[in-house]
Amino acid sequence: MMQQINTNKKKTYYMTSKDDGWMAEQAETEKRVERYLAAFKELAVQDPDGFASLAPELLKRSVWDWRKTDPVFYDKLTMWLDKECLWTPFSDIMPKNVRVNSKQKVKPIDKTSLPEQYSEIIDRFEEKFSGDYHRWNAAKRDQFIILGMLALEGKNGVRQGKLAHYLGMNKLGPGGIEGSNAIRAAKIALSRQEKGLTLKLFDDAKGNGSERLHAFADSNLADYVARFVLSHEASILLPAIAFAE
Structure with a gap:
């Protein structure tokens, strides 16, 4: 059976059974998903401990079922369930286009092909992070890790709790005072390093606490x-999770 649908005076469309x-x-399906989400929310309210113990396995x-053999995303999910869920929304770990492979060998950047401002700041970073990284102090290691993690995420940013976690500063809670001050x-x-240049390295941080975005x-x-x-x-100092998208 074919049903005629008039959407305007010029065109006629047909919808089959x-x-x-x-x-x-x-x-x-949409209605079922809506009801299931409401049911999960109600269960979480009525029995938070029980729901918290069952939800990870369900996820x-x-x-x-969705990704099958996707070890990168599965590892990210495991880490998210273990700790990162406290400061990172689930949407942040959803698969995106691959930007960098952790096993990929990256050649040194050709600064001659860069705009002058960019070339200059790369020069400054090369000087700042020269020498044997094994002999860097904690502050310098923190700076390199933060620079790398933020650069890999670009304008998408990284949440403060995640940065603090990978700096090993969760003693006072996710994104606590110690981690916040170090960041x-x-x-x-x-x-x-941007002194005297017209560029700006970092955007203004947004939000508060462990969810503050850098x-x-x-x-x-x-x-x-x-x-x-x-x-x-x-680059070996960067957490493996920083490479996987």
Whole structure:
């Protein structure tokens, strides 16, 4: 059976019974998802401990059904369930386009092809992070890790709780005072490299606490800095999760 639908005076469209059935199925699926989400929310309110113990397994099974053999995302999910869920929304770990492979060898950046401002700041970072990274003090290591993690995420940014976690500063809670101060100090030290240049390294941080978002101000600069960081011997200091998207 074919149903005629007049959408305007010039065009006439037809919907078959097959199309009608598909739309009905889609509507039912959407309604089911809506009801399931409401049910999960109610269960979480009524029995938070029970829900917290069952939810991780449900998420893992759902991810397996969806992504099958995707070890990168599965590892990210495991880390998210273990600790990062306290400061990172689930949407932040959803698969995106691959930017960098952790096993990929990155060649040193060719500064002659860069705009003068970008070339100059890469020069400054090369000087700042020269020498044997094994002999760097804690502050310098923190600066390199933060520079790398933020550069790899560009303008998308990284949440403060995640930065603090990978600096090993969760003693006072996710994004606590110790981690917050270390991140602020590192960004101030890194921002000094832009002195005399017209560019801006970091965007203004947004939000509060562990969900405060830190990001580069310029996505192009972030890409150049990411290439510098990944070609550096000290790239081994970056957490493996920073590479996986």
